Amino acid sequence: MRKPATIFAGVLTGALLLAGCSTGTATNSDVSTTEQAEETTTSTSTSTTTSATATELTEATYEDLDVKDVDTAFDASGAVAITLSDSGSTGGDGVSVDGDTVTITQGGTYTISGTLSAGKLVVDAGDEDVNIVLDGVDITSPDTAAIDIENADEVVIRLADGSINTLSDAADATASDESDVPNATLYSTADLWLAGDGSLTVNAVAEDGIASKDGLVIESGTYDVTAADDGIRGKDLLVIQDGDITVDAQGDGLKSTNESLDEDTAVGVVWISGGTFDITSGVDGIDAANQVTIEGGTLAIAAGDDGITTDGVLHVSDGTIDISTSYEGLEGGIIRLSGGTGTIRSSDDGMNVSSGSSSASSSGDDATGGGQMPGGDMPSGQMPQGGPGGSADSSSTASSTSTSTDASVSAAAYSTDASSTDGTDATTVAGGPGGGMGGGMGGGMGGGMDQVAEGRSLEISGGTWYVDADGDGLDSNGTATMTGGTVVVDGPTNNGNGALDVNGDFTVSGGTLAASGASGMLVSPTGDGQGVLTITFQSAIAAGTPITVTDADGTQVATFTTGKISQSLVLSSDAIVSGETYTVTTGATVSGDAVAGGLVVGDGASGGDELGTVTAS
Numbered sequence: 001m002r003k004p005a006t007i008f009a010g011v012l013t014g015a016l017l018l019a020g021c022s023t024g025t026a027t028n029s030d031v032s033t034t035e036q037a038e039e040t041t042t043s044t045s046t047s048t049t050t051s052a053t054a055t056e057l058t059e060a061t062y063e064d065l066d067v068k069d070v071d072t073a074f075d076a077s078g079a080v081a082i083t084l085s086d087s088g089s090t091g092g093d094g095v096s097v098d099g100d101t102v103t104i105t106q107g108g109t110y111t112i113s114g115t116l117s118a119g120k121l122v123v124d125a126g127d128e129d130v131n132i133v134l135d136g137v138d139i140t141s142p143d144t145a146a147i148d149i150e151n152a153d154e155v156v157i158r159l160a161d162g163s164i165n166t167l168s169d170a171a172d173a174t175a176s177d178e179s180d181v182p183n184a185t186l187y188s189t190a191d192l193w194l195a196g197d198g199s200l201t202v203n204a205v206a207e208d209g210i211a212s213k214d215g216l217v218i219e220s221g222t223y224d225v226t227a228a229d230d231g232i233r234g235k236d237l238l239v240i241q242d243g244d245i246t247v248d249a250q251g252d253g254l255k256s257t258n259e260s261l262d263e264d265t266a267v268g269v270v271w272i273s274g275g276t277f278d279i280t281s282g283v284d285g286i287d288a289a290n291q292v293t294i295e296g297g298t299l300a301i302a303a304g305d306d307g308i309t310t311d312g313v314l315h316v317s318d319g320t321i322d323i324s325t326s327y328e329g330l331e332g333g334i335i336r337l338s339g340g341t342g343t344i345r346s347s348d349d350g351m352n353v354s355s356g357s358s359s360a361s362s363s364g365d366d367a368t369g370g371g372q373m374p375g376g377d378m379p380s381g382q383m384p385q386g387g388p389g390g391s392a393d394s395s396s397t398a399s400s401t402s403t404s405t406d407a408s409v410s411a412a413a414y415s416t417d418a419s420s421t422d423g424t425d426a427t428t429v430a431g432g433p434g435g436g437m438g439g440g441m442g443g444g445m446g447g448g449m450d451q452v453a454e455g456r457s458l459e460i461s462g463g464t465w466y467v468d469a470d471g472d473g474l475d476s477n478g479t480a481t482m483t484g485g486t487v488v489v490d491g492p493t494n495n496g497n498g499a500l501d502v503n504g505d506f507t508v509s510g511g512t513l514a515a516s517g518a519s520g521m522l523v524s525p526t527g528d529g530q531g532v533l534t535i536t537f538q539s540a541i542a543a544g545t546p547i548t549v550t551d552a553d554g555t556q557v558a559t560f561t562t563g564k565i566s567q568s569l570v571l572s573s574d575a576i577v578s579g580e581t582y583t584v585t586t587g588a589t590v591s592g593d594a595v596a597g598g599l600v601v602g603d604g605a606s607g608g609d610e611l612g613t614v615t616a617s
Helices: 033-039 364-369
Strands: 007-011 014-018 050-052 080-084 095-098 101-104 108-116 120-124 130-140 147-151 154-159 164-168 184-188 191-196 199-204 208-212 215-218 222-227 232-234 237-240 244-249 254-256 269-272 276-281 286-288 291-303 308-310 313-325 330-332 334-346 351-353 451-453 457-469 474-476 479-490 500-502 506-517 532-541 546-550 556-561 566-572 581-586 599-601 609-615
Touching: 080 101, 101 108, 108 120, 120 130, 164 184, 184 199, 191 208, 199 208, 208 215, 208 222, 215 232, 232 237, 237 254, 254 269, 269 286, 286 291, 291 308, 308 313, 313 330, 330 334, 334 351, 334 479, 351 457, 457 474, 457 506, 474 479, 479 500, 500 506, 506 556, 506 599, 532 546, 532 581, 532 609, 556 566
Parallel strands: 050 451, 080 108, 101 120, 108 130, 120 147, 130 154, 130 164, 147 184, 154 191, 164 199, 184 208, 191 215, 199 222, 208 232, 215 237, 222 244, 232 254, 237 269, 244 276, 254 286, 269 291, 276 291, 286 308, 291 313, 308 330, 313 334, 330 351, 334 457, 351 474, 457 479, 474 500, 479 506
Antiparallel strands: 007 014, 014 532, 095 101, 506 566, 532 566, 546 556, 546 581, 556 599, 581 609
């Protein structure tokens, strides 16, 4: 990654630090502002990276899932009718009734209606296919599974048009310690398809809501699942083509768990091509062992841990994703964004390309990433001890082409001042890019010694994404590339994290990137065919402050309105040309429409206070 140098430009809110080459700065909090200006020296540092081995990751196609083409709109005109009733259930050929346990014993098509207040429907049909129509069913099981598919080849459950169906555990149902017993209210050992234009409510008191030990495909229907553990789970795969799905789960919302790598068939995959989702989860919103693919649909996720996570490839090509709460928003070995629209809010990283092990609320991945700081914001007046790249006992700066001649530097460590509203009272920050811990732009806690996880990458080629992260905004333990799309980051307000954090190379050759946040772990990408502006402010810029960038001809490139207190802004787009000089202004009146977050592209602001100029790398 590029490690910019810094210059100092005197402004009303502090100093604008503008960057161009590879130098880190740090300040001595015992030295006055004037003394630091006189005693600064120029230094350069060389970043060293080492490789960490990782499993090679490949992305499966839909054909690799080997999903069978099953007729879910089967003819039910000659179906066997089953009527459920406490102590009085009836059925025809292929049906046995034992008290309040009704069992389908052979393949065929069955329509089911009625109520069981302490019973269950069992499918035990050997290797035969079974088609079931639920048409006004209300089953409460005496234990876990209200519908228990024990033996069958393929099972289709269709919700009759307009029908209302409910499956529940008993109020006192408890999870079993045994591995080969039903662990879901709708449970299947066979491949299961769900379809139709009716509704199904699932109340899972003990364990999962809907689960298949093979594949689970949802083609259509309305589902409302409440679960003590996972909401909807397909062990081999979970494919959702359409439907209106609400999940409130204490475990994961949607899940696929099979980790086995099969050369012929992909498993451990969640694949979403359409539908509307409202997912609330105690753990992950969507969790797949090997791959998550989203190519459509509208997803709202509030997760106790990660919004969407996989140890393999996470690919979004279309659809709308709103992750309102999460520990990490998107997590994967490879995160590939080629389309779609997303909003991510996270208490840690917004997007995290892991080094090979999943994170919950531990710092496992971040330990190798070198960006995690315990304890949130850094106490005012305290500088962290630098790693190999620098320390808190030295001060350095580099020359540049800024028109400003004011080289004053604040001696206070970075911390936020929530009472500041216009930037003039914002708490000042120590050093510039690379100051403090790590002593080098992007150096992280290890001072440029971060391991680069081979085969792990963040790849952005399309879509529009807004990230509001308390930890790193975009974090890759491998590499990162951006060739298209729009990404806006309101990143951390503490110097232990950065809006961007990439262990390996980070190149931008297309699209629009705006990343704002703290400056202690500041990382800036290398432009390839378009320029990159890296701006740091010696005094923190208040939340809600417009920052406008204008080219030498007076044409506005973009205006970014800070969503949080900020000390840095990285900006790249096809309107920024390497080697050209740009003017930075704050406090303008914004009239343009934002493309994402607080980013307005092109003309859209007027007025404001000029801070200085910066040359694009």
